Amino acid sequence: MKKLIISLFIFYGCASSCFSQNKTADTLVVVLKAAKNDIDKAKALNDIANCYKTSDPELVLEYGQKALQLSQKIGYKLAAGNAFLNLGNGNIIFGNYAVALQHFYNAQLIFEKLSGNTSADTAEIQNGLARAYGSIGIVFSEQSNYSKALQYDLKAVKIYEATGQLDKSARLYNNIGIVYKSLGQDFRALEYFVKCQKIQEKTGDATIGVITTNIGNIYLNQKNYPKAFENYSKAQKLFEKYPDARGEGELYNNFGLYYKNTGKLSQALEQYSKAVGSFASIDDKFGVADTYYFIGEIYLEQRNYAAALDNTNKSLALAKAIGVMEQIRNAEKNLSVIYEKMNNPQLSLLHYKLYNIAKDSINNSENMRNGIRAEMNFEFEKKEALQKKEQEKRELIFNEASKRHQQQILFIVLFILLIFGIVFLISNRRQLKKTLTLQKELAEYEQKALHLQMNPHFVFNCLGSISSFIVQNSTDSAIKYLSKFSKLMRLTLEYSKESLIPIDKEIESLQNYLELEQLRFDQKFDFSICKSDEIEDDMALPPLLLQPFVENAIIHGLIPKTEKGTLNIDFSVAGNSLVCQITDNGIGYMESQKLKENLVSVHKSMALDITKKRLEMMEAYTSKTANVSIGEIVAADAVSGTRVVVNLPIQYITKQS
Numbered sequence: 001m002k003k004l005i006i007s008l009f010i011f012y013g014c015a016s017s018c019f020s021q022n023k024t025a026d027t028l029v030v031v032l033k034a035a036k037n038d039i040d041k042a043k044a045l046n047d048i049a050n051c052y053k054t055s056d057p058e059l060v061l062e063y064g065q066k067a068l069q070l071s072q073k074i075g076y077k078l079a080a081g082n083a084f085l086n087l088g089n090g091n092i093i094f095g096n097y098a099v100a101l102q103h104f105y106n107a108q109l110i111f112e113k114l115s116g117n118t119s120a121d122t123a124e125i126q127n128g129l130a131r132a133y134g135s136i137g138i139v140f141s142e143q144s145n146y147s148k149a150l151q152y153d154l155k156a157v158k159i160y161e162a163t164g165q166l167d168k169s170a171r172l173y174n175n176i177g178i179v180y181k182s183l184g185q186d187f188r189a190l191e192y193f194v195k196c197q198k199i200q201e202k203t204g205d206a207t208i209g210v211i212t213t214n215i216g217n218i219y220l221n222q223k224n225y226p227k228a229f230e231n232y233s234k235a236q237k238l239f240e241k242y243p244d245a246r247g248e249g250e251l252y253n254n255f256g257l258y259y260k261n262t263g264k265l266s267q268a269l270e271q272y273s274k275a276v277g278s279f280a281s282i283d284d285k286f287g288v289a290d291t292y293y294f295i296g297e298i299y300l301e302q303r304n305y306a307a308a309l310d311n312t313n314k315s316l317a318l319a320k321a322i323g324v325m326e327q328i329r330n331a332e333k334n335l336s337v338i339y340e341k342m343n344n345p346q347l348s349l350l351h352y353k354l355y356n357i358a359k360d361s362i363n364n365s366e367n368m369r370n371g372i373r374a375e376m377n378f379e380f381e382k383k384e385a386l387q388k389k390e391q392e393k394r395e396l397i398f399n400e401a402s403k404r405h406q407q408q409i410l411f412i413v414l415f416i417l418l419i420f421g422i423v424f425l426i427s428n429r430r431q432l433k434k435t436l437t438l439q440k441e442l443a444e445y446e447q448k449a450l451h452l453q454m455n456p457h458f459v460f461n462c463l464g465s466i467s468s469f470i471v472q473n474s475t476d477s478a479i480k481y482l483s484k485f486s487k488l489m490r491l492t493l494e495y496s497k498e499s500l501i502p503i504d505k506e507i508e509s510l511q512n513y514l515e516l517e518q519l520r521f522d523q524k525f526d527f528s529i530c531k532s533d534e535i536e537d538d539m540a541l542p543p544l545l546l547q548p549f550v551e552n553a554i555i556h557g558l559i560p561k562t563e564k565g566t567l568n569i570d571f572s573v574a575g576n577s578l579v580c581q582i583t584d585n586g587i588g589y590m591e592s593q594k595l596k597e598n599l600v601s602v603h604k605s606m607a608l609d610i611t612k613k614r615l616e617m618m619e620a621y622t623s624k625t626a627n628v629s630i631g632e633i634v635a636a637d638a639v640s641g642t643r644v645v646v647n648l649p650i651q652y653i654t655k656q657s
Helices: 002-013 025-034 038-051 057-074 077-093 096-116 123-142 146-162 168-180 185-205 209-219 225-242 243-260 263-283 285-301 304-320 325-341 343-471 475-495 503-520 547-558 589-598 609-624
Strands: 527-533 539-541 565-574 578-585 626-635 638-649
Touching: 002 343, 025 038, 038 077, 038 263, 057 077, 077 096, 077 475, 077 503, 096 123, 123 146, 123 168, 123 243, 168 185, 168 209, 185 626, 209 225, 209 243, 225 243, 243 285, 285 304, 285 325, 304 325, 325 343, 475 503, 503 527, 503 539, 503 547, 503 565, 503 578, 539 578, 547 565, 547 578, 547 589, 547 609, 547 638, 589 626, 609 626, 609 638
Parallel strands: 527 565
Antiparallel strands: 565 578, 578 638, 626 638
């Protein structure tokens, strides 16, 4: 069956002007003799070579070589490309795949160079390029390099589809179908065979009988015998309309396989007998040898050993005559089986040894072919890579030349726009910078103003505390109190110049303040100040920010309480925030608010309002969250104190990179 696939690839891979114009080789020889110039002679030589490609490969090579020599002599590149295609086709038939690939590659280079030039022969050039691609796909398919075969087949079919050449597109669909069949992907193969068949039915392609046979083969392989028989019968009628001895011979062989698989051995023999007649009519020894082998298998299955021996010997003789080792191997193996069945162990052993010799020879030849195949593929890919680089270089030069003028105009326009843009950007940037600077300075001044409001308020409260202490205590205690107050004032005045101070300095100020309040209220409460280990040394916060909350906790939470109170201050880090928590076990926030309302003279403290304003300014300045929350501590359904939580953005004395 391999012979059929090879002939199909060659037949479908090449466009034949001979068939399309209904000319025979004889009429073309007349045209050649009548040609008045070398251009017409080169064309005629190529047409004659093309016509012989399905019947006489030697004549294909002979006329193809003459066409090449003449076209190269007169510098007719189009004819030279077609000559390389014909030489490649002839070498495929003889199995010289490396030589065939080189010829197809030469044709590809010629047509690709020609396609870059404007010419009246554009359609013929594109057609030649598609034929080159398709023919390269044939070689790669025969070398079992199916990925490369598909790559080139798809390149070829793209050209045929773009130029509306349905008949040639159909031939490429057939090639792709054969590749998928070789890969064992019958459903994909059937898909492309059917696409090919539909186009051929529309165009009346004379080779439709072959593709219909292929469709039948797919169904036979899938054991769908009714569909296989339907397509074989259809192909038989098509061959009657479009005679093709080799195609008919293969059809009869497939019919024989169908009848063999369905158990109708006598009908299978009838079909094989017809196949022998078809192949013999064109002296196709390969086809005849294959068919005698199939007949021998049928007789062997029927236990007609004499007939099996006779037909297998005929197959062996033909195989030896044409030197096809695969057929020799198969025939020797069956002869060994036949002689064994005939109780002739001596001849059975002899032919089994000959079978092993043939098998080893095939394996050695296959290994050698694999080496040649690998070398051929390597050389081709190397040339392909070089060609691709050259093509990319040419395209790059062309693209650069075509874009240069556009780029010059574009650069002029962009330059003008750039000048206007730069002027606008500089002006806008200056205005924006000025606005941001003013906003920043305004925020800083507002922050400092609020801070300065805190200082007199704090001093006022402290002096009030000192006054109350002097009235309530002895002179010695007052002096001690004043000493601590002076230290606190010194720290306050020192920090009032800064917008931020280290947390340790804030803790020192709070320590002094709380000690003053302890003296003032006669140790009415205890206090503690804790700092988390996560707090870094240069973390900072605005000065005197927490003092108003501490003061409120003492005055309105702890002092009204009859028992001794406790005040705790904790500094910690949570995510991107510095958390300052002030808790007391006083009377609670709600109760302290009620006491304030009942006082005849209410001291309106500005400290909390100022602090909240400071937090708002800090939030606007840093673009980070700064807030305060006040809530009661509830334990066992009873209020046990107040908790104030101040969340500040983490800031540092020196900016961190």
